[in-house]
Amino acid sequence: MLTYFKASKIYPHRKVFALRNISLTIEQGEMVYMLGPTGSGKTTLLELAYRAQVPSFGQVTFMGKNLKHLSPAGVSAIRRQIGVIFQDYRLVPYRTSFENASLPLEVQGYSDKSIKKRLESIFSWLALENKRDLFPAELSGGEQQRVAIARAIASEPILLLADEPTANLDRETAHGIMSVLSTLHQRGMSIVFATHNEELTRKNPGRIIKLREGRIVSEG
């Protein structure tokens, strides 16, 4: 479903490659860990997948479409199929947790009624029912991350990109988030999970791809 073909990324004002000659195919239904130290290119790799960046050389395709040549409508269409969880949550401070999670559905034109229906079941699954009217500043880190997960999965994406989603959480909370992702994977969602933490990759089975200095150094 997601393919990198000799993809490289060089940021214009820097001489170094953030990614170098990445060839990689992620199949539907896979759980893939991108494991690498800070600066190895994990975030850049995910950004290429949801078209936040385009490769300097090579190609990235999603569901057979080359992401480089997309109209704005084409970009919106692929982003509807891809959910993204950011390390720093990126919740809107003046929206409640429920309003934050509903944002992508609002943008996609869902009715208030269907948004409510979808989110209520997701909020209950994530044990967020009694947090729905709170603002991000009133939530713990683990709760904010669960709201970010609710937002990412609300539109039932076929691919979920998770960028260090547990990096700022304590061990127990991190394992709770991992088991949520594991359940989503068991239900058929493809997940790409970027992390520097090898321990997390041992908790739930998946393919482990190791990145160093922008290159794939091992592909499990």
Ligand SMILES: Nc1ncnc2c1ncn2[C@@H]1O[C@H](COP(=O)(O)OP(=O)(O)OP(=O)(O)O)[C@@H](O)[C@H]1O
């Ligand atoms: N917008 C940017 N402009 C210039 N250089 C960048 C930019 N984003 C990333 N880089 C560089 O590209 C390389 C890879 O960065 P990237 O953020 O993809 O790594 P990472 O593996 O996600 O690191 P971390 O674990 O710290 O999040 C780094 O050397 C970084 O400095």
Ligand SMILES: [Mg+2]
């Ligand atoms: Mg990163």
